[in-house]
Amino acid sequence: MNNEAQCYLPLSDKTVQCTLCPHNCILKEGKSGICRVRVNQRGKLVTEVNGFVSAINFDPIEKKPLFHFYPGSTILSIGTYGCNLRCFFCQNCTISQTAARPELPHSFYSPEQIIQIALNRPDNIGIAFTYNEPIVWYEYMYDIARLAKKAGLKTVMVTNGYINKKPLDKLLEFMDAFSVDLKAFSEEFYTKVTSSKLEPVKETLKRISLAGKHLEVVNLVIPELNDDEVSFAAMAKWISSELGRDTVFHILRYYPNYKLSTEATPISLICRLKSLAEKELNYVYSGNINSESNDTLCSHCGNILISRHSYVVSLTGIDTEGKCNKCGNYFLKKT
Numbered sequence: 001m002n003n004e005a006q007c008y009l010p011l012s013d014k015t016v017q018c019t020l021c022p023h024n025c026i027l028k029e030g031k032s033g034i035c036r037v038r039v040n041q042r043g044k045l046v047t048e049v050n051g052f053v054s055a056i057n058f059d060p061i062e063k064k065p066l067f068h069f070y071p072g073s074t075i076l077s078i079g080t081y082g083c084n085l086r087c088f089f090c091q092n093c094t095i096s097q098t099a100a101r102p103e104l105p106h107s108f109y110s111p112e113q114i115i116q117i118a119l120n121r122p123d124n125i126g127i128a129f130t131y132n133e134p135i136v137w138y139e140y141m142y143d144i145a146r147l148a149k150k151a152g153l154k155t156v157m158v159t160n161g162y163i164n165k166k167p168l169d170k171l172l173e174f175m176d177a178f179s180v181d182l183k184a185f186s187e188e189f190y191t192k193v194t195s196s197k198l199e200p201v202k203e204t205l206k207r208i209s210l211a212g213k214h215l216e217v218v219n220l221v222i223p224e225l226n227d228d229e230v231s232f233a234a235m236a237k238w239i240s241s242e243l244g245r246d247t248v249f250h251i252l253r254y255y256p257n258y259k260l261s262t263e264a265t266p267i268s269l270i271c272r273l274k275s276l277a278e279k280e281l282n283y284v285y286s287g288n289i290n291s292e293s294n295d296t297l298c299s300h301c302g303n304i305l306i307s308r309h310s311y312v313v314s315l316t317g318i319d320t321e322g323k324c325n326k327c328g329n330y331f332l333k334k335t
């Protein structure tokens with residue numbers, strides 16, 4: 001495989017600038033970027049995670065989480081190493097906060113091999129780029145997504161959304177659905193807790209929505225860090241006005257991990273924020289809660305369209321055209 005990066009500028013003295021994400025790292029020869037997996041080798045920017053797979057599994061699509069994209073289906077899910085953010089609370093820190101060192105558990109797969117694995121299982125709908133941040137393995141994701149579309153497979157990106165406009169626009173052509181983390185609605189939170197910025201993530205969300213791709217937004221609620229109700233309500237209002245009232249919104253419960261030992265989010269807080277979000281949005285779900293029930297109700301007549309209990313999903317109220325079988329309201333669009 002060619003490991004040269006797609007998005008960078010050569011500067012003087014074999015220094016390069018990576019233009020993939022808004023960090024726009026300037027790298028001297030031999031140095032790696034903030035993501036740890038893109039390296040300046042003799043004046044050429046290379047990716048060290050092409051084919052370097054940390055995890056590969058068939059997952060329920062609901063695990064991404066995506067609730068309105070082929071509900072109840074299975075999707076081949078892959079990840080590598082590295083991330084362009086440094087969230088204190090990272091739930092995947094063992095693969096996201098490290099370089100792709102050879103002694104770490106991994107398997108090597110070419111894009112063609114990934115496509116073959118995806119096609120070998122008859123009930124699999126496609127490929128999800130997930131687990132660690134796929135932006136930092138952009139080239140590998142791009143090559144697989146391009147082949148996947150040719151093979152008739154669906155493509156899903158699970159991301160923090162911290163990507164520059166040009167590489168995002170190029171990727172949009174080959175991606176069907178996105179699950180994007182909107183971590184908070186405050187620049188201060190993004191800077192202090194994730195080492196990134198909020199505005200580029202908002203821009204990514206707007207571009208995905210404008211391109212007409214399936215989009216679901218995720219927010220992990222962390223006590224005392226991003227649970228301010230005024231800020232949360234402003235986030236829900238922004239999603240509704242900029243992305244649409246039907247945008248699916250997942251509110252997830254946080255558990256202590258990585259550098260953060262704050263106690264898990266109280267379930268009562270999740271319930272309160274869910275009610276706030278429901279004033280602005282038609283489809284709000286809670287996640288990371290044991291024994292949760294997360295049915296989808298028709299926004300017109302209240303009929304149960306999809307019943308969910310954990311990953312057990314049943315499409316009880318949807319006809320073959322994706323409409324509510326009681327009132328005929330159009331619900332699931334085919335991509």
Ligand code: SF4
Pocket residue numbers: 018019020021022023024025032033034035036038084135136
């Ligand atoms: S992708 Fe990595 S190297 Fe490139 S700008 Fe972002 S953090 Fe820096």
Ligand code: SF4
Pocket residue numbers: 083084085086087089090091092093096131132133160194
């Ligand atoms: S963006 Fe996701 S994978 Fe990256 S550090 Fe934050 S929580 Fe971890």
